[in-house]
Amino acid sequence: MTRSELIATLAMRQNHLTAMDVDFAVRVILETMSEALAAGRRIEIRGFGSFSLHYRPPRLARNPKSGEAVSVEAKFVPHFKPGKLLREQVLDSSPMRS
Amino acid sequence: MVDHAVTKAELVEAIFNELGLNKREAKDFVEQFFEEITAALAAGQPVKLSGFGNFELRDKTARPGRNPKTGEPIPISARRVVSFKAGQKLRTRVEGHAGSGE
Numbered sequence: 001m002t003r004s005e006l007i008a009t010l011a012m013r014q015n016h017l018t019a020m021d022v023d024f025a026v027r028v029i030l031e032t033m034s035e036a037l038a039a040g041r042r043i044e045i046r047g048f049g050s051f052s053l054h055y056r057p058p059r060l061a062r063n064p065k066s067g068e069a070v071s072v073e074a075k076f077v078p079h080f081k082p083g084k085l086l087r088e089q090v091l092d093s094s095p096m097r098s
Numbered sequence: 099m100v101d102h103a104v105t106k107a108e109l110v111e112a113i114f115n116e117l118g119l120n121k122r123e124a125k126d127f128v129e130q131f132f133e134e135i136t137a138a139l140a141a142g143q144p145v146k147l148s149g150f151g152n153f154e155l156r157d158k159t160a161r162p163g164r165n166p167k168t169g170e171p172i173p174i175s176a177r178r179v180v181s182f183k184a185g186q187k188l189r190t191r192v193e194g195h196a197g198s199g200e
Contacts, residue, residue: 001143001144002147002148003146003149004136006145006147009134010130010134015156023115026131028112029109029180032104032112034150034191037191038191038192038195041102043104044104045106045132047136050103051182073100075193078195080153085136089136089140090155090178091177092127093141093178096115
């Protein structure tokens with residue numbers, strides 16, 4: 001499912017919002033979440049999951065083309081931990097279980 | 099972390115402020131947003147949200163595990179799990195965050 005498919009699905013469930021409003025609302029949600037992560041905050045959505053930042057220490061890497069050593073600075077990367085409900089629903093849908 | 103975590107309530111507040119919805123409608127919308135993503139993943143469909151990231155599905159094979167308390171061996175069945183890959187835009191925004199992570 002792409003962002004535009006998600007918007008179309010949500011628009012079908014809405015009486016009071018046009019597809020354009022839904023597009024904007026989705027943007028507001030994703031922007032609020034991105035902004036929070038960029039500020040180092042966690043996001044916790046009950047049932048769905050939580051987003052947090054994981055620290056990556058500085059390291060020496062190599063340019064795969066030239067073989068030259070490059071130092072990579074320490075950084076933070078976004079991490080998602082699925083919540084109980086999401087885990088269970090996805091597990092139940094697994095082809096290996098049905 | 100200095101600030102408390104973002105919850106559904108804060109997303110509802112953002113929708114309420116930015117769109118002309120009342121609190122009830124804004125709450126319904128935020129809930130539907132996560133419901134639809136969950137439904138797609140439960141149907142075996144990955145979800146790609148450009149500018150944010152992709153929720154992907156990974157099938158894991160069965161493997162032997164252990165009860166960490168008792169040390170007793172227990173098999174872990176084959177399963178499907180969700181993994182999130184942040185998009186380049188989100189990665190770049192988060193990368194240089196100066197505060198404390200975890």
